[in-house]
Amino acid sequence: MNVPNLLTLFRIVLIPVYLYIFFLPGSYHTHIAFGILVLAGLTDIVDGYIARKYKLVTSFGTMMDPLADKLMMMAVIFSLLFTERISVWAALFFFARDLGMIVVSAFFHFRGKKTVPANVFGKITTVLFYITFPLLMFEVPYAEPLLWLVIAFSFVTSAVYVIKFRLLNRML
Numbered sequence: 001m002n003v004p005n006l007l008t009l010f011r012i013v014l015i016p017v018y019l020y021i022f023f024l025p026g027s028y029h030t031h032i033a034f035g036i037l038v039l040a041g042l043t044d045i046v047d048g049y050i051a052r053k054y055k056l057v058t059s060f061g062t063m064m065d066p067l068a069d070k071l072m073m074m075a076v077i078f079s080l081l082f083t084e085r086i087s088v089w090a091a092l093f094f095f096a097r098d099l100g101m102i103v104v105s106a107f108f109h110f111r112g113k114k115t116v117p118a119n120v121f122g123k124i125t126t127v128l129f130y131i132t133f134p135l136l137m138f139e140v141p142y143a144e145p146l147l148w149l150v151i152a153f154s155f156v157t158s159a160v161y162v163i164k165f166r167l168l169n170r171m172l
Contacts, residue, residue: 002056004065007047011068014040015075022079030137033079037137040072041130063109066118069126070098076133085136086144093151097158108165116164121157128153 014036022033047065051057074095081091109115128150135143 002051002058002061004047004051004056005058005061007043007050008061008064008068011040011043011047011072012064014043015072018072019075019079023082034134034137037072037076037130037133044069044126062115062117063105066105066122067102070102073126073129073133074098076137080133080136085139086147090144090147090151094154097151097154101158101161108169113165114168116161116168119160119164121160125150125154125157 018033018036018040021029021036023029044065047061051061077086077091077094080086081088105115132143132147132150136147
């Protein structure tokens with residue numbers, strides 16, 4: 001256990017905190033939930049930086065860091081769906097892609113296959129979601145069409161991962 005892994009676990013702990021705060025009654029809760037989302041995003045950046053700079057990359061971190069990201073993003077999508085800030089279809093496409101990535105990654109990881117680490121496309125996708133989420137949280141006009149563009153980009157990113165996965169595991 002090292003600092004980057006502790007930060008990843010902290011991000012996982014933030015998920016129920018975010019959900020609890022988001023669903024509190026009153027108008028201030030969205031701002032606090034947004035702050036928690038920003039904190040999660042910042043800890044993601046910091047843990048990655050520390051892990052790479054100080055050579056603290058672990059197999060636990062390689063698996064749990066993207067899982068923490070996906071779980072937080074799924075919590076945000078759930079909260080936006082539940083409060084009718086996004087359509088059921090947007091949520092279904094988002095969940096299908098992310099649940100698919102989690103299940104497939106775990107399946108192949110536990111079968112001893114090499115998994116593809118996060119790449120620039122995955123990082124861009126995460127950043128784009130983190131940019132889009134506040135727009136949706138604060139009900140900015142035309143935020144959902146932007147979400148659809150990010151979802152489409154996330155499917156392209158997934159295709160890149162599948163191609164890299166196949167190439168990586170053919171070499172074994």
